[in-house]
Amino acid sequence: MRLSSVSFRYSRRGPWVLREVGLALEAGSVVEVTGRNGAGKSTLLRLLAGIVRPSRGSVTGRPRVVGYAPEVFPVEQPFTVAAYLAHLARARRVSPAAGTALAERLGASHLLDQPLGDLSKGSAQKVGLIQSLLAPPGLLILDEPFAGLDEQTRAELPEIIGEVASGGGTVVVSDHQNQLRSFPGAEHWLVADASVTVPDAERVRRTAAGNDRERASRELAEDDRERASREVGDGERARHAVIEVLVGMEEADEVEQKLRADGYLTRRPA
């Protein structure tokens, strides 16, 4: 998925919320978006989710199934949790049982019969999360998902994010509290002054392990590690390393999938 020269403003004479943003998202990547209040994080997330269209520029390669959880889940709706999730499951053409299973995983089964209007902030956030996961998302957008969550769900959420990424889904999380700072392989974007910046270290890692994946794969297939090291720029060479990881045969696929989901290159010796 790629954003090319994307600019956005809400009205023709309004201020630019984002200007000339160019970004690439690899399948299976996890991105944490940070920035001060009002910087444009939610707008960036809405552009990624396809909820609004860019005023200029384009967004291409968006996966077909997009899961989106807003910053504040709208509880002022005349449904119970179960009825609400059943409606949205039908809208996504999946079985209503998907909602029940996710509720069980997030410790929200006891909420199913409650009216949405009676939910606490944390419980409402859980319902927001559940609806975003009803169909396995190719792109999962979570706007401040950690706010108000209990400890159990707070610990469960990174696992869910990891699973979506392992399955080839892209996850973008707006995270004011920086809860994903230690998430393995997560990219970090900073939204400020109507632009999105990727810190240098991230850009280098992405260049080496993501954007030039095809080229580097070819090189590694030739088993020419020296050449691979020589091909990357001077600033990147110091950060490039080959690590050999030994795992049991039964775990090999899973570990490789996880590493790839985190944006790393892997290969198996013949």
Place this chain on the structure above:
Amino acid sequence: MIALIRFKLAAYARSHRLLQPLTGLFIMMVIFYSTLVPPGKELPSYADSAGLLIIVFAWAARGLLDTEPPAQRLISATSAGGPRREVAAGLLAALAVNLGLAAIAVALPLLHGFAVTPPAGDVARGAGLHLLGLSAGTALGALTSRPILPSPATSMLTLFGGYLALLLASLTPAGAFAVPVMPWMRAANAGTLDEILLQVTAATLFWSAAGAAVYARLRRTRP
């Protein structure tokens, strides 16, 4: 998209917002049919009903589109596979509600209101005029809904002002090219409705489609 339309209709029905236009409809029905309509005057009666109920149709459409909280519209858009489908589902749900209200307005006088049952042709013409009224009302309601006009006061003023402007515009010489409410009322009274029916239908559907298109265009930056 049908599932999303059903979701919007269920939310609207459960929110009790339907009671407002329904009350308005029944008040108008009482006013129209408190005395029996004499034989031969059924079509003019239908024509008046279709023109005056535009405001009720607009009110119902606005109420339905305002039922979903703003953040839910974002969720619905991603669930349905894109904002265009969410916008279309909202308009179709509003049309469905207004079809129900129009059916009541057409059927009620057949049960009580007309002194004698009118010919099937007049009932069909009456139903057709109500379809025109509900399409214009739905577009007006959509243009005054919360994503377009967030202030409730501005929205209500625009809704009633817009309807008044629509009536006044149809009184002018260019009325046949605006939403021709007055021309269809006059023609029905004069017994010449068939002569202008095609023109009236084309003009009303054009303006309704134009209103819906403007609504959809504005929603691109007003999710």
